[in-house]
Amino acid sequence: MEESVEKTTRKKHPWFWSSALASIILRLVLIIYFPNTLNFSSRPEVSTPVTSLRRLAEGYWLKRSSMSPYAGSMYHGSPLLLSILGPLTIDRDEGQSHLLCGLAFVIADFVTAILIRAIGQRLQGADIQSLKSLGAGRHLKISENFPTGDIASLVYLWNPLTIITCLGYSTSPIENLMIVLSLYGACKRLVPLAAFGWVMASHLSLYPVILIIPLVLLIGSGLDTPPRKLFLQEKHGDGYKKTKTGSLHLINFSWRRVVLFFLWSSAWALYVLVLCGISLKDYSGLGEMFKRTYGFILSVEDLSPNIGVLYFFAEVFDFFRDFFLIVFHINILFMVLPLAIRLHHRPCFLAFVYIAISSILKSYPSVGDSALYLGLLGLFVNALADMQFSFFLFSGYLGTLLLSPVMHNLWIWRGTGNANFYFATAMAYACFQIILVVESVSSMLNHDRALKQGTTDVAKKVCQSLKDEPGLPTPRKFSLPK
Amino acid sequence: MTNRSINNVLSRSILTTVIITLLLSSSILHFSDAAASSSMHTNNWAVLVCTSRFWFNYRHMANTLSLYRTVKRLGIPDERIILMLADDMACNARNKYPAQVFNNENHRLNLYGDNVEVDYRGYEVTVENFLRVLTGRHENAVPRSKRLLSDEGSHILLYMTGHGGDEFLKFQDSEELQSHDLADAVKQMKEKRRFKELLIMVDTCQAATLFSQLHSPGVLAIGSSMKGENSYSHHLDSDVGVSVVDRFTFYTLAFFERLNMYDNASLSSLFSSFNPNLLLSTAYYRTDLYQEQVEKVPVTNFFGSVMKTIHTDSAYRAVSGKDRSRVKSDVSSAQSDDVDAQRMTGSDPERQVDHSDIKVVKGGGCPHADLWNAIVEKFQGVKNVDQIVNYGLVGMLTLVAVSTWQSS
Numbered sequence: 001m002e003e004s005v006e007k008t009t010r011k012k013h014p015w016f017w018s019s020a021l022a023s024i025i026l027r028l029v030l031i032i033y034f035p036n037t038l039n040f041s042s043r044p045e046v047s048t049p050v051t052s053l054r055r056l057a058e059g060y061w062l063k064r065s066s067m068s069p070y071a072g073s074m075y076h077g078s079p080l081l082l083s084i085l086g087p088l089t090i091d092r093d094e095g096q097s098h099l100l101c102g103l104a105f106v107i108a109d110f111v112t113a114i115l116i117r118a119i120g121q122r123l124q125g126a127d128i129q130s131l132k133s134l135g136a137g138r139h140l141k142i143s144e145n146f147p148t149g150d151i152a153s154l155v156y157l158w159n160p161l162t163i164i165t166c167l168g169y170s171t172s173p174i175e176n177l178m179i180v181l182s183l184y185g186a187c188k189r190l191v192p193l194a195a196f197g198w199v200m201a202s203h204l205s206l207y208p209v210i211l212i213i214p215l216v217l218l219i220g221s222g223l224d225t226p227p228r229k230l231f232l233q234e235k236h237g238d239g240y241k242k243t244k245t246g247s248l249h250l251i252n253f254s255w256r257r258v259v260l261f262f263l264w265s266s267a268w269a270l271y272v273l274v275l276c277g278i279s280l281k282d283y284s285g286l287g288e289m290f291k292r293t294y295g296f297i298l299s300v301e302d303l304s305p306n307i308g309v310l311y312f313f314a315e316v317f318d319f320f321r322d323f324f325l326i327v328f329h330i331n332i333l334f335m336v337l338p339l340a341i342r343l344h345h346r347p348c349f350l351a352f353v354y355i356a357i358s359s360i361l362k363s364y365p366s367v368g369d370s371a372l373y374l375g376l377l378g379l380f381v382n383a384l385a386d387m388q389f390s391f392f393l394f395s396g397y398l399g400t401l402l403l404s405p406v407m408h409n410l411w412i413w414r415g416t417g418n419a420n421f422y423f424a425t426a427m428a429y430a431c432f433q434i435i436l437v438v439e440s441v442s443s444m445l446n447h448d449r450a451l452k453q454g455t456t457d458v459a460k461k462v463c464q465s466l467k468d469e470p471g472l473p474t475p476r477k478f479s480l481p482k
Numbered sequence: 483m484t485n486r487s488i489n490n491v492l493s494r495s496i497l498t499t500v501i502i503t504l505l506l507s508s509s510i511l512h513f514s515d516a517a518a519s520s521s522m523h524t525n526n527w528a529v530l531v532c533t534s535r536f537w538f539n540y541r542h543m544a545n546t547l548s549l550y551r552t553v554k555r556l557g558i559p560d561e562r563i564i565l566m567l568a569d570d571m572a573c574n575a576r577n578k579y580p581a582q583v584f585n586n587e588n589h590r591l592n593l594y595g596d597n598v599e600v601d602y603r604g605y606e607v608t609v610e611n612f613l614r615v616l617t618g619r620h621e622n623a624v625p626r627s628k629r630l631l632s633d634e635g636s637h638i639l640l641y642m643t644g645h646g647g648d649e650f651l652k653f654q655d656s657e658e659l660q661s662h663d664l665a666d667a668v669k670q671m672k673e674k675r676r677f678k679e680l681l682i683m684v685d686t687c688q689a690a691t692l693f694s695q696l697h698s699p700g701v702l703a704i705g706s707s708m709k710g711e712n713s714y715s716h717h718l719d720s721d722v723g724v725s726v727v728d729r730f731t732f733y734t735l736a737f738f739e740r741l742n743m744y745d746n747a748s749l750s751s752l753f754s755s756f757n758p759n760l761l762l763s764t765a766y767y768r769t770d771l772y773q774e775q776v777e778k779v780p781v782t783n784f785f786g787s788v789m790k791t792i793h794t795d796s797a798y799r800a801v802s803g804k805d806r807s808r809v810k811s812d813v814s815s816a817q818s819d820d821v822d823a824q825r826m827t828g829s830d831p832e833r834q835v836d837h838s839d840i841k842v843v844k845g846g847g848c849p850h851a852d853l854w855n856a857i858v859e860k861f862q863g864v865k866n867v868d869q870i871v872n873y874g875l876v877g878m879l880t881l882v883a884v885s886t887w888q889s890s
Contacts, residue, residue: 083871185886192885196878264885271881275874281867 016117016150023157024110027166031102040168045404048364049302050076050205053089053101053169060086068283070292073301077293078204079279080272081171098169105166108173113153113375115177115184120149120379122187123348126223127382134230134451148379156375161401165368172368175204179372182211183351186218191257194219195264203272206297207358210332213340214354217347219261220253224346226451300325300363307404308365309430311423332361342445349383349444352376353437360433367401370433377440383447387439396432400425523678524635526787528553528563531612533644533653535568540724541715543571544585545643545685545731547593552738553639557787564615564630566602568654578722585727585735587719601628609657616640616667618676634675639683639784643731646686648709649694665695672698679772681784685730687712690766702772704753706730707763714762729761738785746780 030038040046041054049055059075060082062068069075069082088100124147131140156162165172182197184190194215201208277286296302303314309328316324335357343350352373359369377384404425410417530553532546550565572581572594583594602611614620615630632638645652649661671677682703684692689705696703706713706728715725716732727735737755741747753776756765769776 080871080875083868083875188890190886190889192889193882196882268878271874271878275871275878278867278874279871 016154019154020110020113020157023154023163024106027102027106027109027163030163030167031099031106035098038167040164041170043168043405044305044408045307045367045401046164046168047170048306048366049304050297050364051170051172051175051366051368053085053171056081056085056171057089060089066282068280068288070283070288073292073296075292076296077171079276079289081174081204083279085171101169102167105169105173108177109157109162109166112173112177112180113157115180116156116375116379117149117153119180119184119187119348120147120152122149123223123379124148126225130225131451134226134454146382148381151381152375152378155378156371159371159374161367161374162371165366165371170366170368171204172366172371175201175208176368176372178204179208179211179355182208182215183218183348186215187223187348189219189257191219191261192264195261196268199265199268199272203269205362206294207332207362208355210336210354210358211351213336214347214351216258216261217340217344217350219257220255221347224348227345227448230452297363298325298329300328302364305408305419305422306364306366307426307429308363309361309427310363311419311426314419328361328363332358339441343441346444349380352380353441356433356437356440360430360437377436380440380444384440384443386446387443389435389439393432393436393439396428396435400429400432404429521634521678523637523783525562525632526558526637526639526784527630527632527677528558528639528641528785529566529615529630530563531566531607531640531642531644532568533607533642533651533659535570535654537571537574537576538724539644540571540583540722541585541727542643542645543567543569544583544593544726545728546641547583547598548585548591548727548731548735549641550598551591551593551595552735553785556738556741556782556785557743558785559787560597560599561627562787563599564602564628565598565600566607566612566615567600568607569600569603576723584719584722585732587717587721587726589721599627605654607654609653609659609663612653612659613663613667617670618674630676632676634678636677637679637681637784638677639681641683641685642692643685643728646684646688646692648688649691651684651686651692661692661695664692665697668696668698668701672700679774679783683734685713685728689713690768693768696768696771699771699773702749702767702769702776704765704767706761706765708766711763729763730756730765733757733760738781741781743782743786746782748777749779749781749783750776752781 041052047053055075056077058072059069059077062071062075063082063086069079075082085101085104088104128140128144162173178197178201180197182194182201185193185195185197198208198211198215201211273286276289280286280289300310300313303310313321313324313328336354339350339353343353355369355376356373359365359373362369404422407417407421407425411419411422528550530546530550532542534542546565546567550563553563554560571577572583579589581594582592585591585593602615615628618630620629630638642651651659653659668680671680678700680698680701682693682696682701684690684703684705686692686706688707688709688711690708692705693701693703707730714729716727716729717725719726733756734752737747737752753765753767758764
């Protein structure tokens with residue numbers, strides 16, 4: 001089943017590998033030949049206080065001078081990143097440090113793209129299987145023709161935002177790699193890998209913690225499927241006996257794997273904490289690490305401009321600051337549960353929505369987070385083909401991302417604008433992102449309803465043919481909302 | 483009977499010896515007290531006050547700045563100079579040479595150079611602030627740089643210039659300092675042991691009247707003119723437009739320009755260098771309150787700085803960053819003029835006190851405690867942290883790969 005899908009994709013789209021290599025070569029060319037002209041690392045949209053490589057270099061230097069790497073509130077990342085990336089930031093020769101760092105990020109991007117492709121292929125396989133069992137032929141043809149894995153990974157590689165993040169010397173590519181690694185492990189039911197990816201992603205930045213829900217759903221019940229009701233309805237239309245409604249959600253949910261996942265993630269978490277503790281043994285230990293990394297993200301101490309919704313913290317009275325902090329973070333948490341209930345049958349899409357929401361509402365967003373969810377958006381092109389406002393969103397994204405550096409220049413360098421200019425584009429960007437999320441969720445739900453319609457047609461035909469037989473209940477009429 | 487007489491003689495002799503020892507001890511104590519009261523000369527301070535403002539009093543500020551420069555050149559650092567100036571000459575709108583103050587028409591020396599540290603400037607130069615500086619009675623918020631932090635081993639040079647008269651000195655055209663105020667302040671200083679010796683130098687009209695009321699011992703004073711005489715300016719600088727220096731200060735500086743830090747020209751040579759025909763006034767000095775002999779006192783006792791080295795035998799150890807929390811010794815080989823530097827805590831740096839965060843369980847009956855102690859010690863004895871972290875990361879990656887391969 002899967003091999004035939006893969007063969008067809010390779011036959012029809014051999015250009016995947018050449019396009020991927022071309023994007024890698026483009027990044028390498030830009031890193032080697034234009035190291036000083038493209039100053040992306042100084043842009044607030046690209047490097048934030050949490051992901052900037054300059055701060056990592058500072059933290060590494062502090063550590064080598066026998067001081068705590070968190071001294072002076074420059075570095076706010078993980079000590080393990082210091083050990084991995086720190087030696088690469090030393091200025092050995094003139095430009096060699098940039099080369100090594102850039103190479104590391106290019107490799108991270110490439111591996112992320114390959115993993116996205118693998119996820120896409122599995123998603124496509126699962127999709128085709130479920131559609132075949134439902135008998136929705138029209139959708140099946142579309143699903144077979146579009147290799148979502150290739151599309152998604154090429155979108156990720158050729159997205160200008162990803163290229164800018166790769167060249168901008170921020171640690172976002174590594175965070176993205178960990179998130180995608182966890183998704184890949186969950187899709188392939190590789191529990192240790194998924195646990196490792198999730199633990200590392202939450203360790204590097206706090207927000208992937210909410211991905212626990214889609215990962216548990218992926219590991220427990222498998223990949224994205226149309227709603228279970230459709231399967232039951234089909235069986236119902238066949239005249240099959242009714243199943244118990246109580247066990248609707250628990251069909252084929254392997255608790256064993258979920259428990260294994262939790263065990264593995266606690267093991268990895270312990271390992272990571274022990275390593276961090278050893279690394280910070282001489283200075284102040286894990287308490288300071290938590291205070292400076294997670295505490296910094298949660299308490300939003302640094303109010304330098306970025307492309308997020310942080311601006312209103314600059315206008316908040318000190319007395320109400322705690323209240324606004326709580327509101328700010330609960331904004332993300334409130335959306336977790338309703339989305340989980342509504343989209344529990346599509347855990348991969350749920351993960352995408354969570355990543356998108358946390359990219360919009362996190363305390364220090366950057367274009368690297370947007371690059372990730374735009375890449376994952378490509379995994380669902382079959383379902384989201386009928387998305388409304390797609391052209392409007394595309395031009396909106398383009399417009400705000402082009403205007404944002406202009407407004408920053410007007411504000412800071414020329415002094416002819418003020419902060420409102422820059423944050424207007426930031427808010428417009430947030431608006432467009434929110435519209436994208438809302439529209440993608442609604443179009444996915446519409447796709448599910450269309451599947452229902454497709455299957456009800458099939459079921460109706462089947463029932464019509466069987467209507468002659470007595471004792472059969474007539475199929476219920478489904479009214480589709482517009 | 484003889485026993486009683488022997489007893490009497492014995493008791494009497496014991497009594498006399500006791501009395502004699504008491505007398506001796508008291509005299510020894512008295513002598514030691516006297517020895518303690520004559521403390522060692524450990525540091526020099528200078529309080530330089532210019533009491534005039536406005537452009538036509540350029541020469542008073544030039545006087546003070548010239549003496550400031552001399553005193554710094556001969557070794558007193560800024561932290562032991564209190565400079566009180568109105569400081570409105572250098573950036574005055576009438577100053578043809580902005581940010582420059584000269585004391586000679588050849589403009590050879592710019593007195594307002596790079597490192598002039600004025601402690602009381604502008605309207606802060608008041609009689610109240612001056613008296614507070616002398617007596618040390620400041621508000622809590624006054625910073626240390628504005629305080630005269632002298633002690634009983636200090637020699638203080640007090641130089642005042644401006645417009646004065648019979649028993650008074652005019653401050654900033656609005657107040658006066660009277661001679662008995664000054665004498666009162668000096669008496670308070672002596673009571674509080676704020677100086678060992680004090681040299682007062684006044685360059686105003688009828689200067690000698692200002693220190694006529696002094697009674698405290700250890701004070702030496704010289705003024706540029708006597709009662710009824712005026713002190714004159716030296717010359718007019720036609721380029722700047724005003725007189726740039728006073729005669730008394732001019733000849734004082736001429737005396738000091740010949741000296742450097744190591745000369746031991748005596749105070750009497752300074753005092754006798756003033757020629758009344760050149761000064762157009764009589765430079766009067768009083769030495770009746772001063773115990774020393776002015777022929778034997780070098781001028782650097784007041785105008786220069788004390789360089790005293792205290793020899794120590796203990797070793798100097800550099801403390802590294804990691805051992806900062808461990809080594810508790812505070813070894814300092816002191817050579818500064820402060821008395822505080824003489825406090826040296828010598829301790830054996832070899833003794834390393836282990837301030838560990840992990841509590842070491844008391845060994846004893848429990849075998850696990852010994853094992854735990856061994857683990858904790860090994861944990862703390864590990865030096866090469868980075869290598870371990872790198873190994874840990876590599877191990878983590880291999881573990882991931884192995885587990886993934888296993889479960890697939």
